[in-house]
Amino acid sequence: MADTPRPKHSPMVQFSVTGHCLQVGGMSLTRLAQRVGQTPFFAYDRQLLSDRIRELRRQLPSSLHIHYAIKANPMPALVQHMAQLVDGLDVASAGELRVALDTPMPAECISMAGPGKSERDLSTAIAAGAVVHVESSTEFERIMELSTEMGVPPRVAVRVNPDFELKSSGMKMGGGARPFGMDAEIVPDFLKQVFSHDVEFMGFHLFAGSQNLRVESLKEAQQKTVDLALRLAQEVPGPLKILNMGGGLGIPYFPGEESFDLSQLGPHMEQLLSSIHAVRPETQVVMELGRYLVGEAGIYVCRVVDKKVSRGQTYLVTDGGLHQHLAASGNFGQVIRKNYPVAIGTRMGTQDREEVSIVGPLCTPLDLLADKMELPRAEVGDLVVIFQSGAYGLTASPQGFLSHPAALEVLV
Ligand SMILES: *Cc1c(COP(=O)(O)O)cnc(C)c1O
Numbered sequence: 001m002a003d004t005p006r007p008k009h010s011p012m013v014q015f016s017v018t019g020h021c022l023q024v025g026g027m028s029l030t031r032l033a034q035r036v037g038q039t040p041f042f043a044y045d046r047q048l049l050s051d052r053i054r055e056l057r058r059q060l061p062s063s064l065h066i067h068y069a070i071k072a073n074p075m076p077a078l079v080q081h082m083a084q085l086v087d088g089l090d091v092a093s094a095g096e097l098r099v100a101l102d103t104p105m106p107a108e109c110i111s112m113a114g115p116g117k118s119e120r121d122l123s124t125a126i127a128a129g130a131v132v133h134v135e136s137s138t139e140f141e142r143i144m145e146l147s148t149e150m151g152v153p154p155r156v157a158v159r160v161n162p163d164f165e166l167k168s169s170g171m172k173m174g175g176g177a178r179p180f181g182m183d184a185e186i187v188p189d190f191l192k193q194v195f196s197h198d199v200e201f202m203g204f205h206l207f208a209g210s211q212n213l214r215v216e217s218l219k220e221a222q223q224k225t226v227d228l229a230l231r232l233a234q235e236v237p238g239p240l241k242i243l244n245m246g247g248g249l250g251i252p253y254f255p256g257e258e259s260f261d262l263s264q265l266g267p268h269m270e271q272l273l274s275s276i277h278a279v280r281p282e283t284q285v286v287m288e289l290g291r292y293l294v295g296e297a298g299i300y301v302c303r304v305v306d307k308k309v310s311r312g313q314t315y316l317v318t319d320g321g322l323h324q325h326l327a328a329s330g331n332f333g334q335v336i337r338k339n340y341p342v343a344i345g346t347r348m349g350t351q352d353r354e355e356v357s358i359v360g361p362l363c364t365p366l367d368l369l370a371d372k373m374e375l376p377r378a379e380v381g382d383l384v385v386i387f388q389s390g391a392y393g394l395t396a397s398p399q400g401f402l403s404h405p406a407a408l409e410v411l412v
Contacts, residue, residue: 006255007255008255008256009252009254009255009339009341010252010257010258010259010341012341012343012387012388014045014048014296014297015045015299015387017348017349020346020347020348020349020350021345021346021348022299022343022345022346022348022385024043024045024299024412025043025045025046025047025412026412027412029301029345029346029383029385030346030383032301032410032412033301033303033383035410036408036410037408038405039301039302039303039319039320039383040300040301040302040303040318040319040320040324040407040408041300041301041407041409041410042298042299042300042301042389042390042393042394042407042408042409042410043298043299043301043409043410043411043412044073044075044078044294044297044298044390044409044410044411044412045297045298045412046081046297046411046412048296048297049078049081049082049085049293049294049297050081050085052292052293052294052296052297053066053082053085053086053293055262056262056293059262059263059265059266060262060265060266060269061266061269061273063273063277063285064269064273064285064286064287065087065088065284065285065286065287066086066087066088066286066287066288066289066293067086067087067088067089067090067109067111067244067286067287067288067289068082068086068088068089068090068288068289068290068293068294069090069092069247069288069289069290070082070089070091070096070100070290071091071092071096071290071395072290072291072293072294072295072390072391072392073290073294073298073390073391073392073393073395074095074096074395075394075409075411076099076102077411078294078411079099079102079103080102080103081411082293082294083100083104083105084103084104086293087286088109088110088111088288089103089105089109089110089111090110090111090113091110091111091112091113091130092112092113092114093112093114093117094118094120094121094124094125097110097112097121097124097128097130098124100130101128107128107129107130108129108130108131108155110128110130110131111130111131111132111133111157111205111244112125112130112131112132112133113133113135113159113205113207114133114135115135115136115179115180117132117135117139119142119146122139122142122143122146123146123150126143126146126147126150126154127152129152129155130155131155131156131157131202131242132154132155132156132157133156133157133158133159133181133205133244134156134157134158134159134182134194135159135180135181135182136182137182137190137193140156140190140193140194143156144197144199147199153198153199153200154199154200155199155200155202156194156199156200156201156202157201157202157203157204157205157242157244158181158182158187158190158191158194158203158204158205159180159181159182159204159205159206159207160182160183160184160187160204160205160206160228160229160232161175161178161180161181161182161183161184162175162184162206162208162224162225162228163175163183163184163185163228164208164221164224164228165208165209165221166208166209166210166217166218166221166246166248167214167217167220167221170209170210170211170212170250170333175208180207181205181206181207184228184232187232187235188232188235191232191235191236192235195237201236201238201241202241202242203236203240203241203242203243203244203283203284204229204232204233204240204242204243204244205242205244205246206225206228206229206244206245206246207244207246207247207248207288208224208225208246208248209221209246209248210247210248210250210290210291211248211250211251211291212248212249212250212260213250213251213252213257213258213259213260215260215261215264215265218248218249218260218265219264219265219268221248222245222268222269222272223272225245225246226243226245226272226275226276229243229245229276230275230276230279230280233279233280239282239283240280240282240283241282241283241284242283242284242286243276243280243283243284243286244286244287244288245285245286245287246287246288247287247288247289247290247292249289249291249292250291250292251291251292251295251296251388251391252388253338253340253341253388254338254339254340255338255339272285273285290391290392291391291392294390294391295388295389295390295391295392296387296388297390298388298389298390298391299345299385299386299387299389299390300320300324300325300328300385300386300389300393300407301320301345301383301384301385301386302318302320302321302360302369302383302384303318303319303320303381303382303383303384304316304317304318304378304379304380304381304382304383304384305317305318305319305361305380306380307378307379307380313357313372314354314355314356314357315356315357315358315359316356316357316358316359316384317359317360317361318359318360318361318369318384319360319361319404320360320369320384320407321360321361321362321367321369321404322360322364322366322367322368322369322397322401323360323362323367323397323398323399323400323401323402323404324393324394324397324399324407325369325386325389325393325394325397326396326397326398327340327389327392327393327396327397328340328342328369328386328389329360329366329367329368329369330366330368331366332392332396332397337368339370339371339373340369340370340386340387340388340389341386341387341388342358342369342370342373342375342384342385342386342387343375343384343385343387344375344376344382344383344384344385345382345383345384345385346378346382346383347376347377347378347382348376349376350376350377351376352376352377353374353375353376353377354374354375354377355372355373355375356370356372356373356375356378357370357371357372357373358370358384361402361404362401362402362404363402369384369386370384394407394409
């Protein structure tokens with residue numbers, strides 16, 4: 001019987017290898033672990049972060065503004081680095097706003113979105129002069145009450161729940177019934193309410209979906225986004241300062257997935273921007289990205305603390321696990337568990353290989369970092385590396401679960 005070839009992980013070539021050891025931020029992983037002083041840790045490579053933004057700017061229209069959605073990775077040092085490279089920061093809470101305001105980014109280039117913003121979220125954003133993306137009419141009333149009390153007219157944009165979705169995206173954020181934004185069909189009436197108040201109206205925010213690897217799906221969603229936004233813009237008496245058309249670019253995590261082809265997106269977006277500027281020359285078009293900007297620049301590193309065989313299956317037990325990297329365990333939105341790209345960072349390219357499962361120290365079968373992967377033969381003391389870990393890693397994990405010591409994060 002002919003073997004059907006098993007799909008493979010996209011090669012992780014962003015980090016180089018010297019003498020069987022992964023190199024991170026200009027030093028060997030072993031040395032980096034010594035420098036950090038403990039495992040587990042997350043390391044983010046600032047050169048890779050910079051390269052990614054440079055590549056986006058090279059491929060996409062020069063007038064397009066790129067925002068970083070900091071919920072993907074809110075580590076303050078990383079956000080500082082990103083703030084020097086992007087045109088704006090998107091935050092989802094007063095806590096993220098504080099991190100954003102510590103950077104040199106001007107407040108008017110910071111926006112806050114998310115359902116159920118608290119009074120503290122709203123009042124800190126208004127006081128800062130950040131743009132608040134309104135997600136309901138109750139929220140708008142709350143914003144007006146707070147801003148009247150504070151004597152500061154708010155900067156607002158309306159977040160629209162589109163009447164379509166981004167096909168083949170990992171997470172759908174619009175289309176159908178959603179808790180995000182206001183349904184497109186009620187926006188015209190809502191705008192009348194908005195314009196009867198003393199607000200600085202900034203524009204619209206539409207976010208159809210995330211983690212998309214298919215250029216065609218994204219192009220289609222972008223076209224529909226622009227059509228809808230321009231239709232709604234007819235109800236806007238003054239300038240439409242901002243059109244935030246969402247993001248959605250994904251990165252390859254699982255076997256068979258390939259990098260998003262940016263070269264096909266550039267010409268399409270060039271056209272889209274021209275069509276917007278033909279009717280709305282004043283509009284600043286924004287694309288907001290989280291994972292695509294930071295995901296591939298980060299790794300999670302943990303150490304093998306035990307190696308055991310159970311009924312023929314070899315387990316590497318590490319000091320890191322799902323409490324620090326929920327997504328790699330398959331429990332952050334995945335329907336079917338698949339392996340992240342994993343390597344033995346201290347035995348790169350060695351020929352002696354074996355099939356292992358890599359687990360963490362938690363007493364639950366969910367704590368699985370690699371399920372039956374063929375990897376270089378590893379021993380206690382070796383370092384396990386999980387790639388594609390720069391986004392939705394530590395802060396998207398239940399760190400208190402089982403009360404193990406905290407992981408560290410470093411920017412190298
Ligand atoms: C989460 C989020 C993003 C970032 O999504 P990524 O998949 O990380 O690019 C962007 N915009 C909004 C409104 C979000 O909620």
